[in-house]
Amino acid sequence: MTNPFVQFQADVEAVTERCARGEISEAERDAAVRQMKLVDPQWGDTWMLSPKGQWFRQATGSKQWMPDYPLDLVDAASLPPVPQMDLPQISLAVHHCTRCPLHSGRTRAVPGEGNPRTDMMFIGEGPGFHEDRQARPFVGASGKFLEQLLTDIGYRRQEVFIANVVKCRPPNNRDPQPEELDACRDYLERQIELIDPKVIVTLGRFSMARYFPGASISKIHGQPKREGNRLIVPMFHPAAALRNPAWRTAIIDDFSKLPALVAEAAAFRAEKDEPGAPAADQLNLF
Numbered sequence: 038m039t040n041p042f043v044q045f046q047a048d049v050e051a052v053t054e055r056c057a058r059g060e061i062s063e064a065e066r067d068a069a070v071r072q073m074k075l076v077d078p079q080w081g082d083t084w085m086l087s088p089k090g091q092w093f094r095q096a097t098g099s100k101q102w103m104p105d106y107p108l109d110l111v112d113a114a115s116l117p118p119v120p121q122m123d124l125p126q127i128s129l130a131v132h133h134c135t136r137c138p139l140h141s142g143r144t145r146a147v148p149g150e151g152n153p154r155t156d157m158m159f160i161g162e163g164p165g166f167h168e169d170r171q172a173r174p175f176v177g178a179s180g181k182f183l184e185q186l187l188t189d190i191g192y193r194r195q196e197v198f199i200a201n202v203v204k205c206r207p208p209n210n211r212d213p214q215p216e217e218l219d220a221c222r223d224y225l226e227r228q229i230e231l232i233d234p235k236v237i238v239t240l241g242r243f244s245m246a247r248y249f250p251g252a253s254i255s256k257i258h259g260q261p262k263r264e265g266n267r268l269i270v271p272m273f274h275p276a277a278a279l280r281n282p283a284w285r286t287a288i289i290d291d292f293s294k295l296p297a298l299v300a301e302a303a304a305f306r307a308e309k310d311e312p313g314a315p316a317a318d319q320l321n322l323f
């Protein structure tokens with residue numbers, strides 16, 4: 038039996054080829070491709086493929102279309118070690134992962150989602166009830182708040198990448214345990230390496246602890262730290278900020294600094310890559 042995702046991909050390609058041959062206009066191609074949908078029989082998610090080859094998923098129970106990777110297109114038999122995986126392979130590996138006890142309680146794992154070429158990556162704690170159903174991060178009340186915070190600074194959710202320190206829901210939303218954080222760590226590490234965001238925002242204690250061990254969020258929130266060629270900015274967790282008016286004000290204020298921090302990181306990256314800028318030891322030659 039033909040894999041429905043492979044068939045769907047071929048159908049979309051046929052339309053884009055008709056456009057390439059001049060038989061239909063780009064507008065007609067886009068309209069035709071936008072009509073084409075594939076419903077995944079296992080979960081009921083709806084999938085689309087853009088003419089540029091980017092897959093989008095609309096999870097059951099959600100109205101949003103998010104960039105994602107159909108597992109059915111990844112070759113499960115030949116997955117490399119995590120440090121060599123690409124994003125679709127990480128997605129597959131996470132969905133099949135049994136490294137820690139959290140796998141036994143999950144409905145669906147939540148690898149993370151968003152634009153793989155983003156400037157900004159947000160790292161939360163772990164999936165909750167709704168995230169576990171939809172296989173998407175931050176879709177409950179804290180997700181709505183996060184989207185509002187992004188809108189306020191001129192970003193759409195689809196433009197950033199959102200992930201968590203553990204990819205499977207802890208029972209009753211309890212804290213992730215050290216062994217679970219350790220077991221899950223390299224997936225997130227590889228995601229960060231591949232996406233290479235200019236700014237990482239940590240949301241809550243567990244993602245903050247990766248970069249600021251022992252720190253207190255009330256003291257350091259909103260203060261960026263440079264790590265290599267990016268900035269790490271600790272912030273309150275949106276769920277906590279929703280419950281505490283002072284923290285809510287703080288997170289709104291901290292978010293307002295993000296565009297400037299992205300620009301700052303872009304500037305120091307550009308400086309480092311500047312071909313005309315002689316290194317210090319070269320200067321010594323003259």
Ligand code: URA
Nearest residue numbers: 161162163164174175
């Ligand atoms: N809280 C988190 O930390 N992550 C989610 O994905 C949802 C809620």
Ligand code: SF4
Nearest residue numbers: 134137140205220221
């Ligand atoms: Fe694997 Fe992470 Fe899920 Fe544990 S939480 S089972 S390490 S994906």
